[in-house]
Amino acid sequence: MDLLLLGGTGFLSRTVAEEAVSRGHRVTALTRGVSGAPPNGVTAVHADRNAADEMARAVRSVKVAAVIDMSGETVAAARIAARELASADSYVYVSSMNAYRNWPPGPVRGEDDPLWDEESDAYGPVKAAGERILSRAFGDRLLSARAGVIVGPREIGGRLTAWLHRISAGGRIAVPDALDQPMAFVDVRDLASWLVDAAERGMSGPVTATGPYGMTTYGGLLRACRETVSATGGPASELVPITEKTLLEAGVQPWRHLPFWLPxxxxxxxxxxxxxxxxxxxxxxRPIEATVAGTWEWMRRAGTAAYQAGQAHGLPPELERSLLS
Ligand SMILES: NC(=O)c1ccc[n+]([C@@H]2O[C@H](COP(=O)([O-])OP(=O)(O)OC[C@H]3O[C@@H](n4cnc5c(N)ncnc54)[C@H](OP(=O)(O)O)[C@@H]3O)[C@@H](O)[C@H]2O)c1
Structure with a gap:
């Protein structure tokens, strides 16, 4: 199949590119060219997809049966793609759970839950607008994958990588005491292989694309991290549960300082x-243990500087020291 990827050099999009090449598809990756080259076997074309003329020029000579769109961050990008790629047999758009107006805090009861419908540059409304624009253009040739929290290898500067990094340093580690909180994630490799399935089979409709609620808990995730790190000779660590009240009073920022933690x-x-x-x-x-193991293996191979690039998650050391004192 002639598959055009919008993206192809990052986290999810690179994983999709590898998967598609491994299945024998003829793959073209359209990027600006600022995040490196796509994997071997993929043809690179360069354009800023927010610029109509650049997009038109870039796709003119590309054969496109199916599109997997993983770089839709503006309303203009969706409009331009709808126009320039209108003849594709199938279009898979990676949207987000944030397209749901009521999430967070949710819950999300199904794909009919209301989406944002206002004009705004914010992430959720832009994703929702992208779905509407592409749906008008592609109808039942469109699958909108409303991705949940994506974790796994190559999550540079990410959330699971932040936990694994902290646990690999050992010692006493401040963690939220909400260890029985059920959670759900989607492994980047699971999502990638399914997105390629969707393009191959011409799946359609909106789909909330994440793991089943309760597939793990906060404690289960942290336990998997400790066991994985210790299986590769990492230092001993002790998880020290801290109450929500103490965390918030100390100025700990949910999600950012303690990845995945919400009040x-x-x-x-x-x-x-x-x-x-x-x-x-x-x-x-896949089980969270397999996601954690795959992520840790990639981190060890990539090295600290690579996986921590632009790291925005994790507890500042002085804040952790004061929580533990
Ligand atoms: N990470 C999550 O947990 C999560 C959750 C829900 C939904 N999502 C969605 O999943 C998708 C993939 O996210 P990701 O973080 O994994 O992305 P990614 O694959 O790491 O990178 C995005 C790709 O798009 C290209 N790109 C970015 N801006 C572009 C532009 N203006 N024109 C052309 N190409 C452009 C980048 O290459 P260049 O930089 O070289 O242009 C890169 O190849 C996104 O649509 C995101 O909104 C992510």
Whole structure:
């Protein structure tokens, strides 16, 4: 199949590129060319997809049966893609859970839950507008994958990588005491292989694309991180649960300082996401232990400087020291 990727050099999009090449597709990756080259076997074309003339020029000579769109961050980008790629047999758009107006805090009960419908440059409304624009252009040739929290190898500067990095330093580690909080993630490799399935099979409709609620808990995730690090000779560590009140009073920022942590009032519903459609359409969900192991293996190979580039997540050391004292 002649597959055009909008993206192809980052986290999800590079994983999709590798998967598509491994299945024997003829793959073209359209990027600006600022995040490096796509994997071997992929043809690179360069354009800023927000610039109509650049896009028109770049796709003119590309054969396109299917598109997987992983770089849609503006309304203009969706409009231009709808126009320039209108003849594609299938269009897979990576949207986000943030397209749901009520999420967070949620819960998300199904794909019919209301989406943002206002004009805005904010992430969620832009993703929702992108879905509407592409849906008008492609109808039942469009699949909108409303991705949940994506984790796995190559999450540079990411959230799971922040936890693994901290745990690999050992010692006493401040963690939220909400260890029984059920959670759900999607492994980047599971999502990537399913997105290629979707393009191959011409799946359509909106799909909340994440793992099943309760596939793990906060404690289960941290346990998997500790066991994985210790299996490769990492230092001993002790998880020290801290109450929400103490964390908030100390100025700990939910999600950013303690990745995946949300105050109980939000967490109770934010992780409650109905994924029956995704399960019916075959989105895989590997165990969190396998995601953690794959991520750690990649981190060890890539090296600290590579996986920590632009790191925005994790507890500042002085804040952790004061929480533990
Ligand atoms: N990460 C998550 O947890 C998460 C959750 C829900 C949804 N999503 C969605 O998943 C998709 C993939 O996210 P990701 O973080 O994994 O992205 P990614 O694959 O790391 O990178 C995005 C790709 O798009 C290209 N790109 C960016 N801006 C572009 C532009 N203006 N014109 C042309 N190409 C452009 C980049 O290459 P260049 O820089 O070289 O242009 C890169 O190849 C996004 O649509 C995101 O909104 C992510």
């Amino acid at each position: 109980e009032e939000v967490a109770r519903t934010a992780w409650q996401i109905e994924t029956a459609t995704a399960r019916r359409l075959g989105l895989p969900s």
